[in-house]
Amino acid sequence: MKKVYFIIIICVAGWIAVSNPFVSKYLSFKMESSLPAVKESDPLYQSIIKNAPTYEISPKDATIDRVWKAIPGYNGREVDIAASYKNMKSKGVFNEKKLVFTEIKPKVHLNDLPPSPIYKGNPDKPMVAFIINVAWGNEYLSEMLATLKRQNVSVSFFLEGNWTKKNPELAKLIVTSGHEVGNHSYSHPDMKQLTASRAREQIQKTNEIIEAATGKKCIWFAPPSGSYRDETIKVAAEFKMKTVMWTVDTVDWRKPSPDQLISRVMSKIDNGSMVLMHPTESTAKSLDRLITQIKQKNLKIGTVSELMSEERVE
Template structure:
């Protein structure tokens, strides 16, 4: 009888707890919270989708410009919706600082263009390059290399073949310091006056001696004094090299003072600029301050290959 009474009591207690208005309210609140979280997550995802186009930039195709000749392409950026959602999910609110991007390549690349000289990088890329043509000036190279190293800056050194033959250790020093080397002809002739055979010979012999001394293949050709013909550029392309000129000239061979050289560069330098210089005393004495001022303009300094890369610089 006692067992029966206890069983009845438990049944009544269970019925009462399930049908208790307080319990109903608590359960309803749990259900309501679950729906709210789901709605919040869905709202966040949709917010990212809605806002994404505001932050996206289309890629820019490589092209032949009427003035600047060949100009490399530049990657665009697109919001990675799922990665961005995952990045913001913890806080549950849209935060543009937590957007995740992926780069979108252009349809036309520098390699797709017909042979054409290159005078600058893409105008939207906040990067510049130092083009240092070397056929003489050994006494100033150590100081220039030391200054570049102190600023953790790399440059593109265009080497004359005959110079490399006579100075293989200096050529190796340049490469071992992390710099890029390119072809600057073998004997510094006026390339505009050479026939096809002579042009090819100048380039091939220089490529051979640079690779023998440094182990590096040249992918860029800088004609001495900027002198070339269309045929010069085509022959370089046949040898898997693109022809590089410059955007800003230091005119350091005229022995300007550091202030003159720096003013000449800083007043003209901009996104994509390539700065021509040589291992002269003027450049050696100006380089430290010049690098500092260029960086203060928000420009990164790197080799020509980096400048010509379509990789977008994301802040």
Template sequence: MKKMFVFGFIFVMAFMLVSNPYTSQFISNQKGDLLAVSKPKDALYQEIVSESEKYRVPAQDAKIDPIWKAIPGYNGLEVDTEASYKRMRENGEFDEDKLILKQIKPNVHLKELPPAPIYKGHPDKPMVSFIINVAWGNEYLSDMLATLKKHHVTATFFLEGRWVQKNPELAKMITDAGHEVGNHSFTHPDLKMSSAAKIRQEITKTNEVIKATTGISPVWFAPPSGSYRDEVVTIAAEEKMGTIMWSVDTIDWQKPSPDVLVNRVMSKVHNGAIILMHPTSSTAQSLDRLITSIKEKNLQINTISELFQEERLPKTLPREKIKDNDKN
């Protein structure tokens, strides 16, 4: 008898819950929401969806290449269906010129790769970087800085720690002009042949001097003469620094004529190129023409940090109708 009473009470309560108007309204609303989600908006919306695959560009993950070592990732593109629909809804017809694209981030980023040197940026990014190693050549720096300023170009200067100690005003002049600075060791040794302790000392001491002089903590390291072994790269990574090499060499220390230097670079320049130079007479005389020639190839020139950014450049995007998608 007691069990029957309990079952009866449960049945009555369940009936009341299902039958009350609030429950009915809630269920009705849920059904409406589901129908709204499942029901196609209209033919225009469906056309945007069906056409969107034509404009999709997959994001490319950062990776370790067997030859070029670490390669940064690069954002992809896809149609922002909702935003595109809103732009076309007024006229009610599909219009390619009103499509809105958004950038899609890669799944693997440069900072997530194991320690490896970087010789170039992503091959699809129409940008190059000048890396200027400074351990001497003071007499040419002012002219080079003036030329960079004239063309609104920022570069990455890799400074020897010993040079910074002797020339704090010049080091500050470089950073005050808006350029990026990196670490080029303290005494310019052959790090490939140096002990682990020596490698770390060269890196940390230079970072300390650059920080004390300019207020900036470098995040990029360029081994002197490009000489390194895997342990050099690993120690730099332990010090929170990426190791930078190059893909195009001016060989300006051989004092080539401006024609030779410009032709040497322009015959090899490419998307993502890292172009090595020093403060020399040849580079100072060539720089204006070199910058102009690179820009004529529709390549932007910027710092190493900017070169490695995954964002696509606005001028390279279809119709420049882009919407960043930082959440992806």
């Protein structure tokens, strides 16, 4: 009889351990805590530790470059030893394709820098962004949006406030198509010539119109024709906005042929490039081939926000 009671007690204890999450978690922790001793004696585990430094990359701090002005930071990476071991242990051999990484953030971020224009992303990030300034060219927008959708690419459209006021449905369509919107002033003035109060009015009015039309708050400002002065950058910063310029100009307003436009961009594009374009016939006819050739260079195409993000692109 005593043996029967003993068996019943063991069964009840087992049931409690399984059904009680606190007990279960404790037992799981005890089991995990005993694993390191096993792993440390495993040649695979030692191999991962030995090879890990080869695959680690130091993070890059955001900085103010003498030529390119504000440059965003870029995460580094380190090998997650335990996760990598778990990923490889079924076959028991080291496989670099099964390494698991965790990202390491830089110490200095873009938001830590004083107000400064941004001409490009981090040069270590294999990504580029398209900046499409819109103050006219409605007749080419549908074709460009269709091409971007077909290529599964999201970009940044910088909308003039006056244009958005006249074309709220087109502005909304840009957003519902998965693209980012930014501020391109209200009436396309030479921002360099404006007083701080006039610049503030141009930016604020456009922010309000774009948010009313699309439901999106602008965090990026692109001054018309790239004209600005230090005070312009500071005014944009008052609205928690950063000022973006470009790295590569399509000069599409000069009506280049598709071959000319593509050649111009591809000869200059590189990690972190921001490509300036407009809704023109030249760009509409070039866009599909341009995207394909950029992808063939193993460069991802994204929005300005994605390019400025510290997240890694592998």
